[in-house]
Amino acid sequence: MLEFDGLRKSYGTNLVLDDVSFSVHPGQMYGFCGANGAGKTTTMRIALGLARADAGEVRWQQRTVDLEVRRRIGYMPEERGLYPKMPVLEQLEYFARLHGMNVAAARASAAALLDGMGLGERSKDALEKLSLGNQQRVQLAAALVSNPDVLILDEPFSGLDPTGVDALAENLAERRSRGVPVLFSSHQLDLVERLCDAVGILAGGKIVASGTVDQLREAEATRQLRVVIPGSNGGWAHALAYARVDSDRSGEVLLRLDDPNRDQDVLAAAMAAGPVTQFGWRQPTLVEIFREAVAA
Amino acid sequence: MTAPATAKTASYDRTGDVRMSSSRTVGLIARREILTRLRDKGFIGSSIFIVVLILGSVVFQVLLQSGASNVSVGLTGGPQQLAAAIREQADALGLDAEVSEYDDEAAARRAVESEEIDAAVINAETVLVNESLNDNLGVALTSAVNSVVLAQRLAEAGVEPGLLRPVSLSVSSLQPADDESDENALVTFVSIMLLYTLLIFFGQFIAQGVVEEKASRVIEVLLATVKPWQLLAGKIIGLGVLAFAQLLIICAAGLGGSIAFDVITVPGAAIVTVVQVLGWFVLGFVLVAALFAVCGVLVSRQEDLQTVLLPMTLILVAALVLAITAGQNPNGTLAKVTSFLPALSPMVMPVRVSAGTVQWWEIALAIVLMVLAIVAAVRVGGRIYAGALLRKGGRVKIKDALTAERVS
Numbered sequence: 115m116l117e118f119d120g121l122r123k124s125y126g127t128n129l130v131l132d133d134v135s136f137s138v139h140p141g142q143m144y145g146f147c148g149a150n151g152a153g154k155t156t157t158m159r160i161a162l163g164l165a166r167a168d169a170g171e172v173r174w175q176q177r178t179v180d181l182e183v184r185r186r187i188g189y190m191p192e193e194r195g196l197y198p199k200m201p202v203l204e205q206l207e208y209f210a211r212l213h214g215m216n217v218a219a220a221r222a223s224a225a226a227l228l229d230g231m232g233l234g235e236r237s238k239d240a241l242e243k244l245s246l247g248n249q250q251r252v253q254l255a256a257a258l259v260s261n262p263d264v265l266i267l268d269e270p271f272s273g274l275d276p277t278g279v280d281a282l283a284e285n286l287a288e289r290r291s292r293g294v295p296v297l298f299s300s301h302q303l304d305l306v307e308r309l310c311d312a313v314g315i316l317a318g319g320k321i322v323a324s325g326t327v328d329q330l331r332e333a334e335a336t337r338q339l340r341v342v343i344p345g346s347n348g349g350w351a352h353a354l355a356y357a358r359v360d361s362d363r364s365g366e367v368l369l370r371l372d373d374p375n376r377d378q379d380v381l382a383a384a385m386a387a388g389p390v391t392q393f394g395w396r397q398p399t400l401v402e403i404f405r406e407a408v409a410a
Numbered sequence: 411m412t413a414p415a416t417a418k419t420a421s422y423d424r425t426g427d428v429r430m431s432s433s434r435t436v437g438l439i440a441r442r443e444i445l446t447r448l449r450d451k452g453f454i455g456s457s458i459f460i461v462v463l464i465l466g467s468v469v470f471q472v473l474l475q476s477g478a479s480n481v482s483v484g485l486t487g488g489p490q491q492l493a494a495a496i497r498e499q500a501d502a503l504g505l506d507a508e509v510s511e512y513d514d515e516a517a518a519r520r521a522v523e524s525e526e527i528d529a530a531v532i533n534a535e536t537v538l539v540n541e542s543l544n545d546n547l548g549v550a551l552t553s554a555v556n557s558v559v560l561a562q563r564l565a566e567a568g569v570e571p572g573l574l575r576p577v578s579l580s581v582s583s584l585q586p587a588d589d590e591s592d593e594n595a596l597v598t599f600v601s602i603m604l605l606y607t608l609l610i611f612f613g614q615f616i617a618q619g620v621v622e623e624k625a626s627r628v629i630e631v632l633l634a635t636v637k638p639w640q641l642l643a644g645k646i647i648g649l650g651v652l653a654f655a656q657l658l659i660i661c662a663a664g665l666g667g668s669i670a671f672d673v674i675t676v677p678g679a680a681i682v683t684v685v686q687v688l689g690w691f692v693l694g695f696v697l698v699a700a701l702f703a704v705c706g707v708l709v710s711r712q713e714d715l716q717t718v719l720l721p722m723t724l725i726l727v728a729a730l731v732l733a734i735t736a737g738q739n740p741n742g743t744l745a746k747v748t749s750f751l752p753a754l755s756p757m758v759m760p761v762r763v764s765a766g767t768v769q770w771w772e773i774a775l776a777i778v779l780m781v782l783a784i785v786a787a788v789r790v791g792g793r794i795y796a797g798a799l800l801r802k803g804g805r806v807k808i809k810d811a812l813t814a815e816r817v818s
Contacts, residue, residue: 163634164630164634164800185430187634189631195631197446197626212636213635214428214430218426292422
């Protein structure tokens, strides 16, 4: 288990992280969300030893993350960077060896990754000769090439086209299925919702929500009841004393209840107003959960 | 979706893993530096340029000396002893004269015209040359003719031949100097030039490499698995190996060529000088490389590099100038003091040593001071390096780099 325990960090008087704690389990894909400047990158860089926490620590399998542990972590920094003039295969091989692979294993792993990304033909080209999209793939390959036990990826999906997103998602799913905990940050909440087992939302230097997507939905105080009566106006709903109407347009009404157990009362009232074609609790999107959590 | 809690580590084949020690990490970094440079056309081109420049200057010396020291003179008529006298006088002036006799003036004239010989002496009266007479040869011929003709006339006047034996001055020098030390001075001078050129050249390459890693942001990926000091050490060792190899090639070719072409007649002393310079090069290289790397890490763009390197470059230029000055006055206070100062000593001390005026303890002291300077540079420089590696944007102040949080 990868544990972030009570991380605290300030730059001068600016408190960036305020007691950030969460954990990523083996085989779990953890989406790290938060507005710009929320502290996601700082949290990740502390795990990689690139920034120092004022308090708290990061542990992998009960062991404080040090240089030796970091060799088992695959890392993709927010600011991409590799050697521009170095051939890609050799470059990946180099990073694999720095992580402790022997020559043969490093070469085999690098070649297999490039082939898998459709870059086998370009393996002898200098990185700078590749398109930006392909450079991004090589950057990801650099994080994966040592077959790390842990993956920490800062905005890995940014700058990828839809095909690239799918390929990366597939690759990460394969790693997860081997038991690798995957922590990645993203602004693309729909992606996080689609891919992740667990989500952490960072706002103002604090984790304001954390857990599986289902848990977050359960905890969501703003669950909405959706009722569709074609052709009716929402007058019947506005008349209910125990409910608040969030939206009402062309027969579709979204309601929030003071007491969730009164949903059957709503159904009865709706049926009295006209033929109900759709009725049910609406799953909040991660975007909504995020807005709610950040606003709180 | 949560995976079973029993899964401890990812199921990868780990048989290809090796234990990473610092020396292995440093070795990998050094290896990358070497391979990258060997592929870099700019590096190879400049290296070849330096080799050609140094060897070219040696060849130039060869041509200069061989052109001046061998002369051929033709003779026709005049006293018998003239040929021997010419050889003797020329030798006294450092010329190696080959004297050949011709049957008549016409034959001698043809030989001069066809440049078979440099000059022809006709009847001990006239010197025949193509364009102009070499000054030294002129003096040699004049005194040869003078002495022979004078002796002949005196003998005719009845002076006893015994009285005509030339008087020889015996020279006793206070500081024995010989051909050896002249040659040594030449070898030392060429070596110092070489040292200067290579230090500047490789210092630049180290600094550029450091900036490249900052500018491309690959540093972020590297520092997640590598300590700053390992990165610095790997760079210095990698480029050091290349620099030393280049120096060895130049020295071997230069020394071999010089011995083959007789520029150096006493190879032993020259070899000692070269070995000494190689030793100083190693010390100088480590210090200069560390300092250039630390200067380089203060900026994030190649364009800003020259400004921060200027102080370092000036120190090297000063060292070269001081070394040349020391060659003229190896016992002066300036030469003595600067031969102990780290960063200057690698260039000044060899000059003093080749002048033969240095005690062994002076060399030892200079080496100790140099090693201390290296330790200090690596300690303090290493802190600056670690503090500034992850800083972006403009130029990092040394004070800020020293107090910045460092990656461990």
